[in-house]
Amino acid sequence: xxxxxxxxxxxxxxxxxxxxxxxxxxxxxxxxxxxxxxxxxxxxxxxxxxxxxxxxxxxxxxxxxxxxxxxxxxxxxxxxxxxxxxxxxxxxxxxxxxxxxxxxxxxxxxxxxxxxxxxxxxxxxxxxxxxxxxxxxxxxxxxxxxxxxxxxxxxxxxxxxxxxxxxxxxxxxxxxxxxxxxxxxxxxxxxxxxxxxxxxxxxxxx
Numbered sequence: 606x607x608x609x610x611x612x613x614x615x616x617x618x619x620x621x622x623x624x625x626x627x628x629x630x631x632x633x634x635x636x637x638x639x640x641x642x643x644x645x646x647x648x649x650x651x652x653x654x655x656x657x658x659x660x661x662x663x664x665x666x667x668x669x670x671x672x673x674x675x676x677x678x679x680x681x682x683x684x685x686x687x688x689x690x691x692x693x694x695x696x697x698x699x700x701x702x703x704x705x706x707x708x709x710x711x712x713x714x715x716x717x718x719x720x721x722x723x724x725x726x727x728x729x730x731x732x733x734x735x736x737x738x739x740x741x742x743x744x745x746x747x748x749x750x751x752x753x754x755x756x757x758x759x760x761x762x763x764x765x766x767x768x769x770x771x772x773x774x775x776x777x778x779x780x781x782x783x784x785x786x787x788x789x790x791x792x793x794x795x796x797x798x799x800x801x802x803x804x805x806x807x808x809x810x811x
Contacts, residue, residue, distance in 0.1 A: 609692035
């Protein structure tokens with residue numbers, strides 16, 4: 606049995622990463638590959654319950670430290686119940702956000718807690734993606750897109766455009782820190798052009 610491939614999508618809110626993750630899954634399935642498309646926080650029943658706790662409500666509902674614990678608990682359940690079994694079965698796992706989002710949101714943008722994030726990740730998760738696709742996007746454009754969705758999960762969008770700018774810089778910093786697994790794709794173009802670049806990046810990895 607061939608080993609699976611763990612691909613994650615990262616980017617600021619409104620960057621189009623969720624759309625691109627879905628498009629990639631459709632592309633690979635059309636080639637006959639077994640694909641599991643999942644997301645964080647979420648991706649397993651327990652993690653989806655935690656998702657509602659952290660993405661809905663007042664922006665100041667949780668401290669950054671509490672958020673780190675909640676996201677780590679959700680990720681552990683997701684890893685055990687969804688990601689690792691799929692990889693062991695030789696499937697391609699495509700995940701909309703993973704630990705890099707926690708490194709950015711709680712570790713950098715919410716209070717310089719990167720060291721705490723990394724310690725918890727090492728202790729409780731211990732797994733990095735094989736490939737991370739960063740959909741890079743102008744922060745003002747991304748923020749406007751995110752707010753236009755008008756969904757219930759707007760807690761982080763409510764922090765404002767300044768947070769989006771800091772998050773973009775932090776994501777690009779992670780791409781420099783982990784160049785072996787990060788690939789940066791310009792998300793400021795039409796969906797088809799971005800999807801072609803993403804597919805090319807992932808096919809090279811496969």
